[in-house]
Amino acid sequence: MRRVVEVWPFRPTIHHSRRLAEALRAETVGGVVMLAATVVALVWANVSTDSYEALRATTFGPASLHLDLDLREWAQNGLLTIFFFVAGVEVKEEFVHGELSNLRKAALPILASIAGMVVPVLVYLAVSWGAPGAGRGWAVPTATDIAFALAVLAVTAGAMPAALRAFLLTCAVVDDLGAISVIAVFFTDHLNLLALTAGAALIALYGLLQARRVRGPWIYLPIALLAWYLVELSGVHATVAGVALGLMTRVRNDPGEENSPAELATHRLRPLSAGFVVPVFAFLSAGVALDTGSLSTMFSDRVVLGVVAGLVVGKFLGVFGGAWLAVRLGLARLSEELHWRDMAAVSTLAGIGFTVSLLIGGLAYGDDPGRTNAVTTGVLAASLASSVLAAILLRARVRNRAGAQDDDGHRRSIGDRS
Template identity: 55%
Template sequence: MGAESAPRNKFFRRPSTLAERNFIADALRTETVGGALLLIAAVVAVVWANTGWSDAYQDLRDFRFGPSALHLDLSLSTWAADGLLAVFFFVAGIELKRELVVGDLRNPAQAILPVVAAGCGMLTPALFYFAVNTGGGSPDGWAIPTATDIAFALAVLAVIGTNLPSALRSFLLTLAVVDDLGAILIIAIFFTDSVNFLALAGAFALLVVFWLLQRRRVRGWWFYVPLALVIWALMHESGVHATVAGVAMGLLMRVVPDRDERTSPAEHVEHLVRPVSAGLAVPIFALLSAGVAVSGPVLGDVFTHRPTLGVLLGLMAGKVVGIFVGTWLVARFTRAQLSDDLAWPDVFGMSMLAGIGFTVSLLISELAFTDDPVLTEQAKAAVLIGSVLSAAAATVVLRIRNNTYARLCAEENRDDDGDGIPDVYQGDADRLRRDKLA
């Protein structure tokens, strides 16, 4: 009897563990859970950096490891920014490729509004920053407020927008994906001091190999994982920010399944990697980057110091003006039209939501002021404050819109006579019936 029970317990235990693992992975694929983990990591970092254990936090960030012979003896914070965020941008690259091939960006008529909105939403915050820093301050931080955090923005929208039109999420997702591509281009072009062309050529050569493997329908992680690691290492060695390797490989993934495939390789890989990105890569980066010493003088500098004020106004005002006005102008003077499901107050609230620049803005803060650690920390404080205030303002506006749509939904589903058919569909019939009776 005992001999029979042992295998039975083992048999039942494994599916239970597998089910729990699948449950956690599925949860991490949702925007709300990923955004919550990001927020928790940021709060822990800020609290940790402002307690008596702040030295331990700094020691953790500065802890170095890696093979020095390969020039990869990096601090833990650099590993997070260059390595873990490459996973995040890999997923972003897949999303962008899918939008370009089978999504909204495939149709120019549908793509023009979110694409123009993304472009204006990057240009206007930079102009706000330059305007504040004209005649003084530092022009180097202009790129900090240009980015929108996909995970955080979609998480806030998912929490507060249970009745908002699905077209609003699609608009925000497309805008944020294009925004991420713009951020990668900014990092690659403006924050690359010197280029090792031999290493860069090697990275591009292996990216061609990656593309050929996809085109030849080669399957198996044992091909792609080592290849991806070498591409990342060569990109890092080239001097171009290593996250560019992530988005490049994401863009090379095949997003259209063959007839004998249930899902495309891109969809399959994204399904596997997204929990790693949302549950590990982005929260660890936030933990190691968001730890800003917040004090009275630091908070005062955010609102009075030109570079930090430029970041704050760029996120809170520049994003709103750029996205909303840009979208309105395109809809007003071209044939492009806003979705029938959306109203302009929805776009206004979404424009506020795009002011959440958390992950990429923190990364650019570290790249923009490498020679001034104090200004780097002040810029991060401005990003945190600007993102929180943008999220709060967007929550107020979109919550009002959400309540409006909830009332409309309730009115459409009202069934006073209890016949199982909503009264809104019986209005004409009831009126005709009453007319006949009269």
């Protein structure tokens, strides 16, 4: 009895924290937490705009190290590095163990994802052409929010074939890789080659230690932090360091090894990413005033209309059209479990931009708060529209599939009786 009393203050805390971590590994829970953070940000920004903006503008960090950033910058450049590290590990997992390890299977989502990045840019440019500042926002509608999209799929269409989720996941992984490449190449204002070279050397050292089977988080954590700092100092967006470190993490299990370093890292970091990193970023990025003026701007500003059209229309046309064209040309094969109507429904999910679209919007128009807020409103509206439309289509497909299975079962039972 005494033993129970001694551990009582601690045991429930550990137990519940583990249960919370397990819950946050589920796509639906992470999506709900992110959505809740967004709603709180919108409510706060519209109830007390000054206090919300004051919070976002709060600056801390050592100025001597050029790290005196405000909270929004810390979320973009610091916290999101963890999100992109997990994304980098997922990309490598897909290349080693997943759909991307088989070129024949990988061709469909890869080609669909590439088209799903190119077509939204064309749609955006067609709508926004000639508008002031339009050339800076072309990359905003290229990204799909993997967490939000998978959460909507899990909630609305959990009964759909696993091949549909695999297609969406692989598309989103390739999409993330494309988005981080765009950030690295097109959103670098200045370049400190010395800092970038030193950061790349540390990332290579991280990879070498992984290859040599060196163990211990306290060896890798200082290397990762210093690599992040040097990439941040170089002028390249610091989240690139997260993806690079994720790609360097070993994903193959050694003989007798229960979990690879990649499995251990994602097991520990996914709850942190889903439960803290992405919600904090969403909270600090999504707070915009939804007054009559801002809403009218959304419908009159062709840059914002281009973002909305690029996400809602361009993403669907790109992903679905790219998949259809790849199959028609014989470059890929559609799974026997899936129908083109399933592909149309899941392609609509690609229009959920959110996390990465908000990040790119902030990078593109960071010096223009009015345009940044307008683009943020457009991303939120497009993501909501894509979520609702996809949910309706996916639920319809679930019902149609269930009805078809019932009809098949009924015909078989009649055949058995006859």
